[in-house]
Amino acid sequence: MNNAVNIEWGKLGFSYIKTDYRYISRWKDGSWDNGKLIEDNNLTISEGSTCLHYGQQCFEGLKAYCTKEGKIQLFRPDQNAKRMIQSCRRIFMPEVPKEKFIDACVQVVKANEAWVPPYGTGATLYLRPFVIGVGDNIGVSPAREYIFSVFCIPVGPYFKGGMSPIDFSVSEYDRAAPKGTGAAKVGGNYAASLYPHEKAREEGFADCVYLDPSTHTKIEEVGAANFFGITKDNKFVTPISDSILPSITKYSLLHVAKEYLGLEVEERDVYIDNLDEFAEAGACGTAAVISPIGSITYKGKKHIFHSLTEVGPITRKLYETLVGIQIGDIKAPSGWILEVK
Ligand code: PLP
Ligand code: COI
Numbered sequence: 482m483n484n485a486v487n488i489e490w491g492k493l494g495f496s497y498i499k500t501d502y503r504y505i506s507r508w509k510d511g512s513w514d515n516g517k518l519i520e521d522n523n524l525t526i527s528e529g530s531t532c533l534h535y536g537q538q539c540f541e542g543l544k545a546y547c548t549k550e551g552k553i554q555l556f557r558p559d560q561n562a563k564r565m566i567q568s569c570r571r572i573f574m575p576e577v578p579k580e581k582f583i584d585a586c587v588q589v590v591k592a593n594e595a596w597v598p599p600y601g602t603g604a605t606l607y608l609r610p611f612v613i614g615v616g617d618n619i620g621v622s623p624a625r626e627y628i629f630s631v632f633c634i635p636v637g638p639y640f641k642g643g644m645s646p647i648d649f650s651v652s653e654y655d656r657a658a659p660k661g662t663g664a665a666k667v668g669g670n671y672a673a674s675l676y677p678h679e680k681a682r683e684e685g686f687a688d689c690v691y692l693d694p695s696t697h698t699k700i701e702e703v704g705a706a707n708f709f710g711i712t713k714d715n716k717f718v719t720p721i722s723d724s725i726l727p728s729i730t731k732y733s734l735l736h737v738a739k740e741y742l743g744l745e746v747e748e749r750d751v752y753i754d755n756l757d758e759f760a761e762a763g764a765c766g767t768a769a770v771i772s773p774i775g776s777i778t779y780k781g782k783k784h785i786f787h788s789l790t791e792v793g794p795i796t797r798k799l800y801e802t803l804v805g806i807q808i809g810d811i812k813a814p815s816g817w818i819l820e821v822k
Contacts, residue, residue, distance in 0.1 A: 490602035493637030495768060502592035503632035504585040508575050513629065516585060518592050522632065531614030531624040536669040539568035540611035542767045543729075545590045545633070545821060547600045548809030553590060553821040555608075556807045558583050560729045564666060565610060571665040573623040574612050582610060583819070585631045590821045598635050600808060603643070607636040607768065639705075639768035640687050644800060646775030646789055647687040649703060649764075651753060652677040655694040656702060663694075663701070663724030670726075671705070678704065690777055692753060693722055700751045703774070706766035707731040710751060710759035710786075711744075711795045718759070721748040730765045733806075734799055736814060741802050742795070753777075756784045761793030771800040 488498075499522050506516030531537035541561045546554055562582035569576045577585075586608055590597065598604030610631040614624030640647050654677040656670050657663025663670060674691075681689035688704030700708050700720050707728040709719045717738035719731055738744040756762075762774040773796045775789040787793035792800075805811035809818070 488598075488635060490598045490604040490635070491637070493598070493604045493635055494641070495607075495636050495639045496634075498634050500593045500596045500633050500635075502589060503630060504589050506581070506585070506629045508627035508629070509625070513575070513577070513581060516581070516629070518588060524628065524630075526613070526615045526628070527617045529618045530616060531618050532668075534618075535614075535621055536667065536672070537572055537574060537614035537624060538611060539565060539572060539574065539665060539667045540609060541565050541666060543586065543608050543610075544767055544807070545597055545606040545608065546808045547597050549600050550809070551600070552809065553594065553597050554809060555583075555586060555590070555819045555821060557729055557733065557817050558586050558819055559816070560732075561610070564727065564729070565612070568665040568667055569612055571662055572667055574614060575627055577610075577612060577629050581629075585610065585629070587819075587821050589631045589633050593633050596633065596635050604635055604637045605807075606633050608633045636768070638772075639766075639770070640764075640772045644771070644773065644792055644797075646773040646787070646792060648685070648776045648778070648783075648789070649774060650681045650684060650686040650689045651777060651779040652681065652689040652691055654691075656691045657694060657724040659693075659695045659724060661694075661724060663722075664727060666726060674705070686778070687772075690753075694724060698752055698754065700753055701725050703764035704769075706764035706769040706772065708751065708774075709734060709763050709765055710756075711761040711793065712758050713760045715744055715795065717744045717746045717795075717799075718751060719746075719748055720751045728766055730767055730770070730803070733817070734765055734771075734803060737799060737802050737806070740814070741811075742798055744795070753779055756786075759786060761787045761796045763796050763799075771796060771803065
């Protein structure tokens with residue numbers, strides 16, 4: 482039975498909803514089993530699991546979209562597969578092969594087809610693949626058993642209001658260290674962000690900007706999203722750093738800005754003291770899509786970008802083009818779309 486018919490798609494936020502099926506596969510003695518779909522959304526694992534004590538876990542986030550013709554498609558799942566391999570390597574877990582990762586995502590989407598939000602609702606199906614170290618352990622060493630799982634949830638906007646400008650503060654804390662795990666999608670980075678996030682919320686901001694952990698002068702991340710700015714002479718600029726999560730949305734936007742909108746693009750340092758160079762700014766990510774940044778407050782001074790209430794013209798164009806590609810209204814670059822059949 483599915484309850485999907487009861488969902489008001491247009492009213493969805495970003496909250497957990499139990500869908501019908503999830504994929505699970507186990508690794509032991511050097512190999513992954515074939516994996517299967519299950520209905521139970523509870524995991525039973527050893528109290529000694531390394532994911533519980535030493536943060537040996539990583540995850541991914543990607544979305545399935547419904548096109549005007551009713552087809553279901555994934556956006557660049559190969560890139561998420563690739564990044565999960567890098568995350569697994571960084572914290573010494575067995576890699577999930579690309580084919581297995583994509584197959585698991587496809588199985589989960591197909592099994593939960595009724596939960597894929599229809600075209601035109603603005604909602605999408607968010608997939609959450611993850612790998613955890615499990616089994617009986619106690620010393621600080623890699624687990625000898627692992628679980629790879631994928632579940633899915635229909636979602637609406639990550640930041641309240643979706644495509645309306647939001648306000649950020651700048652955190653005094655770091656989410657990652659130089660040469661640490663900032664570029665890997667591991668739970669520890671997110672645990673480190675919970676307190677600064679909550680503090681920002683208490684102060685009335687949607688979330689906070691993280692600066693580079695070495696000098697605290699350059700923008701790294703915007704909450705759980707990457708930063709981009711549009712300079713006054715219309716360049717698309719996004720920060721470069723080893724401790725930023727390499728956002729698939731950000732790399733897609735670099736391509737969209739250049740090839741679809743004809744903008745100059747730059748991946749380079751973005752100084753928090755030089756926000757005046759930007760006419761518009763935004764946060765980008767799978768969950769965040771493109772969330773326009775209305776303002777960034779740093780050392781008590783509120784820097785306003787295009788407007789606190791209106792979306793800048795280039796940010797809007799980027800959003801329309803990216804989402805148009807994802808939902809099949811605009812022709813995608815080769816290899817970006819995988820139809821789920
Ligand atoms: N930065 C952080 C810290 C994130 O959690 C995410 C979300 O995945 C992103 C950036 C955006 O990455 P992507 O566009 O691949 O979703
Ligand atoms: C994503 O955009 O997929 C993220 O992982 C962000 C957040 C929900 C953790």
